[in-house]
Amino acid sequence: MSYIPLIPLSELPENSHKSVWLGKKSIALFHYSGVITALENTCIHQGGDLGQGFIQTLDDGELYVACPWHGWQYNLKSGHAPHGYKDRQALYDVVIENGTIMVSEEPVTKAFKAAHEVDPVADLRKLDYQTTEKSLNVLGISTTNMNSDLPRPSTSETALQQALDFAVSEFGASTKMIRLRDLNFRHCEGYYSRHERACTWPCSISEMDGEDGMNEIYRAMVLWADAVILATPIRWGNASSLYYKMAERxxxxxxxxxxxxxxxIKKKVASFIITGGQDNVQGVAGNLNSFFTDLGFTLPPFNFLGWSRGWIAEDTENNYNSFFKSRYVKRSVRELVTNTVQLVMQIKNMDASHLQTPKPKISESGNLPG
Ligand code: FES
Known part of the structure; x- marks a missing residue:
C-alpha cells in the first residue's frame, strides 16, 4: 500500500482534529488518546466538514466525531456510525514517518451510505403533490397560542374557521385546519448558519424525527394546499411567536x-387574517406578504382581513363581542375567501414550469475574492 505525506505531526497535537486536502479529496485527521486516525472529510450524509466536527464519547466508550451540519456520528477508529446504523465514513490507514503524518493513498474501508429502511419523509423528498387541475384544497393555519385547559375566544381563529366554512359552503372546497399550538415541533436549529447547503429539503430535523410536528405543515402546505389562509393575532406589533417559529422552519x-x-410552491395562493386589540395590521400584513411571496405563493388583491380597535382599546373584554358582531368581519371573510378562490382558479392553468426567481446569489455579487 502506498502512503502520501500530509502534514508534520507537530501540526496535529494531542486532542485536536482538522481537515487537510489530499489532491481533490479532503481528509479529516484526528489525534485522540494517543492515536492518529484519518477519515474522509466530506460527510456521506450531505457533505458536512468532519474536520470541523465535535468529538463525543458514546455509550460504547468509543470516541466519535459528530458532523457539524446535522450531527451524524462516526467512530474515529473505524469510520462506522454508532451501533444500529450501517453507515460508514471512508477510513484511511495512517503511519508516522520522520515526524510526518502519512495516509494510505486509498481508503482501507470504503464509505457506505445505507438505504434507511424507513424514510419518514419519503413523500416530501419525492414531492408527492396532492393537488390536481380540479382540486380546491384550502388550508387554514391558526397561529394563536392558548392554554387548552383555559380556552378563550380567539378573534383570528374564529374568522379563520368562518373562512374555511365559507370556502366549503360557497365553493365546495376541501379544507383543513391546523392549529400550530397542537403541533409539537422543534425550533429551526440554524444549520444554515453553518453552511448554506446544510439547510436541506426535506428539513434535516424532519429526517431525524419523523414525528416532528412541522411535517404536518410541510405536507399540508407544500403537497396538499391550493390556498393557504393564515390567521394570526398581533403581539407587540408583530405576528404571533408561533408563526415565527413555523416561518423559521x-x-x-x-x-x-x-x-x-x-x-x-407553485400556483398556490396565500391570504391572511390579522387581528389585534391594538394596531399594526399593515405592518404585520407587509411582513407576511413578503415572506409568503418569497416562498413562491401568489397573492390575490386585498388579501388580508385586519381587525383592530385601536391604540386605546384596553377594554379587551369587549374585543371579542365587538369582533363577533362586526358586519365588516362577516363581509370581509367572504370577500377574502372569494378573492383567494378566484385566483386559485385563474392560476391553475398557468405554465409555472420555469418561474423566474430573482433571488440574491453570492455567485452574482461581483464581490467574490480574486
Ligand atoms: S452533512 Fe453530515 S450529518 Fe448531514
Missing part, C-alpha cells in the same frame, strides 16, 4: 430557490 422551502433554483 420554512427556510428549508425558500432555501431550495436560493441554492438550486427549485421552486417547491
Amino acid at each position: 420554512l427556510n428549508t422551502v425558500q432555501n431550495q430557490i436560493t441554492l438550486h433554483d427549485k421552486v417547491l
Whole structure:
C-alpha cells in the first residue's frame, strides 16, 4: 500500500482534529488518546466538514466525531456510525514517518451510505403533490397560542374557521385546519448558519424525527394546499411567536430557490387574517406578504382581513363581542375567501414550469475574492 505525506505531526497535537486536502479529496485527521486516525472529510450524509466536527464519547466508550451540519456520528477508529446504523465514513490507514503524518493513498474501508429502511419523509423528498387541475384544497393555519385547559375566544381563529366554512359552503372546497399550538415541533436549529447547503429539503430535523410536528405543515402546505389562509393575532406589533417559529422552519422551502433554483410552491395562493386589540395590521400584513411571496405563493388583491380597535382599546373584554358582531368581519371573510378562490382558479392553468426567481446569489455579487 502506498502512503502520501500530509502534514508534520507537530501540526496535529494531542486532542485536536482538522481537515487537510489530499489532491481533490479532503481528509479529516484526528489525534485522540494517543492515536492518529484519518477519515474522509466530506460527510456521506450531505457533505458536512468532519474536520470541523465535535468529538463525543458514546455509550460504547468509543470516541466519535459528530458532523457539524446535522450531527451524524462516526467512530474515529473505524469510520462506522454508532451501533444500529450501517453507515460508514471512508477510513484511511495512517503511519508516522520522520515526524510526518502519512495516509494510505486509498481508503482501507470504503464509505457506505445505507438505504434507511424507513424514510419518514419519503413523500416530501419525492414531492408527492396532492393537488390536481380540479382540486380546491384550502388550508387554514391558526397561529394563536392558548392554554387548552383555559380556552378563550380567539378573534383570528374564529374568522379563520368562518373562512374555511365559507370556502366549503360557497365553493365546495376541501379544507383543513391546523392549529400550530397542537403541533409539537422543534425550533429551526440554524444549520444554515453553518453552511448554506446544510439547510436541506426535506428539513434535516424532519429526517431525524419523523414525528416532528412541522411535517404536518410541510405536507399540508407544500403537497396538499391550493390556498393557504393564515390567521394570526398581533403581539407587540408583530405576528404571533408561533408563526415565527413555523416561518423559521420554512427556510428549508425558500432555501431550495436560493441554492438550486427549485421552486417547491407553485400556483398556490396565500391570504391572511390579522387581528389585534391594538394596531399594526399593515405592518404585520407587509411582513407576511413578503415572506409568503418569497416562498413562491401568489397573492390575490386585498388579501388580508385586519381587525383592530385601536391604540386605546384596553377594554379587551369587549374585543371579542365587538369582533363577533362586526358586519365588516362577516363581509370581509367572504370577500377574502372569494378573492383567494378566484385566483386559485385563474392560476391553475398557468405554465409555472420555469418561474423566474430573482433571488440574491453570492455567485452574482461581483464581490467574490480574486
Ligand atoms: S452533512 Fe453530515 S450529518 Fe448531514
